[in-house]
Amino acid sequence: MPRGCELSLCGSRGKLTYVAEEAASGALLLFGGGTLATLLSAVCSIIVARLLGPELYGVYSLSLIVSNFLMVFTDFGVGPALTRYVAYYNSRGESSRVLSLMSTGLSFSFTEALIVLLVGLTLADKLTVVLLNRPELSTLVSITLPLILFHSFSIAASYSLLGFNDMRSYVAVDILRQASRAILTPLLIILGFGVLGAVTGYVTAYMLSFLVGTLFIFRHYKMLNTNRSWKGDSFIGNLKMMMNYGMPLYTSSILHSSLATLRDVILAYFTTNFMIGNFHIAMNLATLVTLLSTPIATTLFPTFSRLSENSEDLRKMFKYAVRYTSALIVPASIFVAFMSRELTFIVYGSSYIFAPSYLTLYVLSFLYAGVGSIVLPSLFNGVGGTDINLKATLVYYGVFIPSAVALTLVFKVEGLLISILISTGVSVLYSLKAAAKRYGISPDLKTPARIYASSTISMAPLIPLVLYLQLPYQVNFVVGAILYTLTYLTVAPIFKAINEEDIQNLTRIFVKIKPLKPMVKVLANYERRILKLWV
Numbered sequence: 001m002p003r004g005c006e007l008s009l010c011g012s013r014g015k016l017t018y019v020a021e022e023a024a025s026g027a028l029l030l031f032g033g034g035t036l037a038t039l040l041s042a043v044c045s046i047i048v049a050r051l052l053g054p055e056l057y058g059v060y061s062l063s064l065i066v067s068n069f070l071m072v073f074t075d076f077g078v079g080p081a082l083t084r085y086v087a088y089y090n091s092r093g094e095s096s097r098v099l100s101l102m103s104t105g106l107s108f109s110f111t112e113a114l115i116v117l118l119v120g121l122t123l124a125d126k127l128t129v130v131l132l133n134r135p136e137l138s139t140l141v142s143i144t145l146p147l148i149l150f151h152s153f154s155i156a157a158s159y160s161l162l163g164f165n166d167m168r169s170y171v172a173v174d175i176l177r178q179a180s181r182a183i184l185t186p187l188l189i190i191l192g193f194g195v196l197g198a199v200t201g202y203v204t205a206y207m208l209s210f211l212v213g214t215l216f217i218f219r220h221y222k223m224l225n226t227n228r229s230w231k232g233d234s235f236i237g238n239l240k241m242m243m244n245y246g247m248p249l250y251t252s253s254i255l256h257s258s259l260a261t262l263r264d265v266i267l268a269y270f271t272t273n274f275m276i277g278n279f280h281i282a283m284n285l286a287t288l289v290t291l292l293s294t295p296i297a298t299t300l301f302p303t304f305s306r307l308s309e310n311s312e313d314l315r316k317m318f319k320y321a322v323r324y325t326s327a328l329i330v331p332a333s334i335f336v337a338f339m340s341r342e343l344t345f346i347v348y349g350s351s352y353i354f355a356p357s358y359l360t361l362y363v364l365s366f367l368y369a370g371v372g373s374i375v376l377p378s379l380f381n382g383v384g385g386t387d388i389n390l391k392a393t394l395v396y397y398g399v400f401i402p403s404a405v406a407l408t409l410v411f412k413v414e415g416l417l418i419s420i421l422i423s424t425g426v427s428v429l430y431s432l433k434a435a436a437k438r439y440g441i442s443p444d445l446k447t448p449a450r451i452y453a454s455s456t457i458s459m460a461p462l463i464p465l466v467l468y469l470q471l472p473y474q475v476n477f478v479v480g481a482i483l484y485t486l487t488y489l490t491v492a493p494i495f496k497a498i499n500e501e502d503i504q505n506l507t508r509i510f511v512k513i514k515p516l517k518p519m520v521k522v523l524a525n526y527e528r529r530i531l532k533l534w535v
Helices: 012-063 065-071 078-090 095-122 124-132 135-144 147-163 167-223 235-270 273-285 287-305 312-338 340-348 355-371 375-383 386-411 413-439 446-457 462-467 473-494 500-510 514-533
Strands: none
Touching: 012 065, 012 135, 012 167, 012 287, 065 095, 065 124, 065 135, 065 147, 078 095, 078 147, 078 235, 078 287, 078 375, 095 124, 095 147, 095 167, 095 235, 124 135, 135 167, 147 167, 147 287, 235 273, 235 386, 235 413, 273 287, 273 340, 273 355, 273 413, 287 312, 287 355, 287 375, 312 340, 312 355, 312 375, 312 413, 312 446, 312 473, 312 500, 340 355, 340 473, 355 413, 355 446, 375 386, 375 413, 386 413, 446 473, 462 473, 473 514, 500 514
16 A cells, blocks of 8 residues: 555555554654663663662652642643544645644644743742641652643644654653663762752653654644645634543543552551562562553554444454454463563562562453453544543452452552452453443454463463573573464464465554564474465
8 A cells, every 4th residue: 555545545455454563663663762761771770770879869869759740630621632633634635734733732742831931930939838747848849849830741742743644753762761761860960969969860861752743743744735824623623523522532541540559558558668679679570571561552553443333344443453453462371471480580580479479460450451451441442432441440450459458458569459359350351341331342252262372371481491491590580481482373373263365464453563573484384384284
């Protein structure tokens, strides 16, 4: 399909293939960029913590609380709305409409963030006392307040880039921010500026990403074909449409952001500091799976926005997205669960004796990917069903709060993790029912069942490695990863978790990504040979 093809004018099969190809290449870019950005952020945090020491690092952390608190009062869902409507109208060639919506969304984000910044500067002293109970930090807090403007507008710009499917620019902004922070913050501390240098480096990194993100957006502005001016909704009309779409997402994000705090409060009441430390180590290690799931979910959001609601293409895209997402996330989750001891002790040492069991329990929540847990939120956001995501979040909270209190009281951290599994399952079940009722969409359960079976059976070669061989943890993990991958690639076609159609689809999508082309061909040939042997 030609790159400039408008989706509304393309054939159904070609359109779906084009959208799938863009989603796959976008997910890979986000995975690579997200991994690098996460690594840079982790390195920066470790260096800063070591340079400042516990006392000053605590001051540094406290100085960011007020600006983070005020950021809650920005965006109001306009950012995700930009992704949704930029992707939707751009795919239909309505450039003037895209320009109108971007002008509204970005100007609102900038103005609203600027107002919050000015209010923050006016109330900086009072907020420092109320939120931190440390009036002596008011100067540092004031220095961090420009983050409200830089961060909020950068997020809106990044959402717009996502709508254009410009994953390279989206990733570049994130990497630039983390790389700048990793260089400037330690450098200013070493030069003798201490906490002031750390805070200044942090704010400067966000300022740079703000400037570069603005340049990327300006480039898309110039590329839009605006020969015909848009004579539809006014600024107020555009803003109302975006707020109606985005407010449920904004509310849902507020609830999600408070979830970590709620978990910590429950743990603080019913468990020990040692258990809580192990729990947070398990959460840190679980990011190995989220590094896979987050790029997929992020890329699928604009992908679904390009497809018409209640169309056959939408149903096909959902089915394939669930199938291929689960083929990646399910085996990765089972492997991490099975090798949790090796992973924990390699990264954090053997003193965290509870973390492996906590990690095993927690990553089981990713197994819901087989029925669409990762794809469903992106589907609803893409087709405008943001109210369903909000209701699913409320369902989660309705189950989690009472069950977490009761189970943590009895079973400690394991009880909290069981509550997370139950709450996630109920929330996913609600989302599945809503998808079926509103859009006539439901996952194909046969293929995920085969993926579950293939992933579980592939653990067999790892059992003697983990239970009986006394090898170093590093050797165990590397050998286990190789054995598990080879076994899974062999077992999956035998159990029909992957078929010839899947091989053709995945080859057609990924072979166009040049760095992956040789590996894709080798894997495709191997899978075909296994299929032929078992036909």
